[in-house]
Amino acid sequence: MRLFVAVLPPPDRLAELGAAVDELHALPGADHLRWAGRDDWHLTLAFLGEVDEGLLPDLHTRLARAAHRTPPFELRLHGGGRFGDKVLWAGVAGALDALRLLAERSDAAARRAGVSMEEHRRYHPHLTLARSRSGADLHPYVDALTPFEGTAWQTEELVLVRSRLPVSGVVGEQPRYEVVGRWGLGV
Structure with a gap:
C-alpha cells in the first residue's frame, strides 16, 4: 500500500487558507x-511509497514511539511559495525545528521498520495547493499568498495516511487519502 506520514492542520485553519486560495482561482491561468x-x-513529513503490509505492525510501533518522544508544538500556515514552475504551496511558520525533528523521526521510524525509501532529502515544510503540468508562471500566485497569515494551532497528532491513486482515467481525478494510524504527540 502507498503511504505517507503527515500532520493534519485543523479544519478551521484550513478554512482560513481556503479563503485565500479562493482568491487565487480568479487569477489568469488558474484553470x-x-x-x-x-x-x-x-x-x-515522510513519503514512504509502497509499503508491504507485513511491515505495518513494526511501522505503527515505531511511529507511536516517534510521536511519544515529540511534545506538542505550535504551527501556523503562512505565505506561499513554489517549487520551480510545477508546484504551488502554502508555507508553514511556528515551531519549525520541532516539525523538522518529527519529520526526521518519522523517516527514521519507517527506515528502521524496513520500509525501502528514496534517498533522504532535507525536509521543507509546506502544504501543496496546486500543480502545473505545463510549467505555468506561479509568481502571481506566490505574490498573492505572501501576505497570508493563518491563526496558530497546537499540533498534537501524527498520522499515517494511505494514498489511493486514481485508476478511472478521469481527467482531474485526485488521489484518495485514508488515515490508517494516529498517535498523540507526547503521549
Whole structure:
C-alpha cells in the first residue's frame, strides 16, 4: 500500500487558507492548474511509497514511539511559495525545528521498520495547493499568498495516511487519502 506520514492542520485553519486560495482561482491561468482537494490538505513529513503490509505492525510501533518522544508544538500556515514552475504551496511558520525533528523521526521510524525509501532529502515544510503540468508562471500566485497569515494551532497528532491513486482515467481525478494510524504527540 502507498503511504505517507503527515500532520493534519485543523479544519478551521484550513478554512482560513481556503479563503485565500479562493482568491487565487480568479487569477489568469488558474484553470490550467491542477488544484489539490481541500479535504486532503496536509503537511507531509515522510513519503514512504509502497509499503508491504507485513511491515505495518513494526511501522505503527515505531511511529507511536516517534510521536511519544515529540511534545506538542505550535504551527501556523503562512505565505506561499513554489517549487520551480510545477508546484504551488502554502508555507508553514511556528515551531519549525520541532516539525523538522518529527519529520526526521518519522523517516527514521519507517527506515528502521524496513520500509525501502528514496534517498533522504532535507525536509521543507509546506502544504501543496496546486500543480502545473505545463510549467505555468506561479509568481502571481506566490505574490498573492505572501501576505497570508493563518491563526496558530497546537499540533498534537501524527498520522499515517494511505494514498489511493486514481485508476478511472478521469481527467482531474485526485488521489484518495485514508488515515490508517494516529498517535498523540507526547503521549
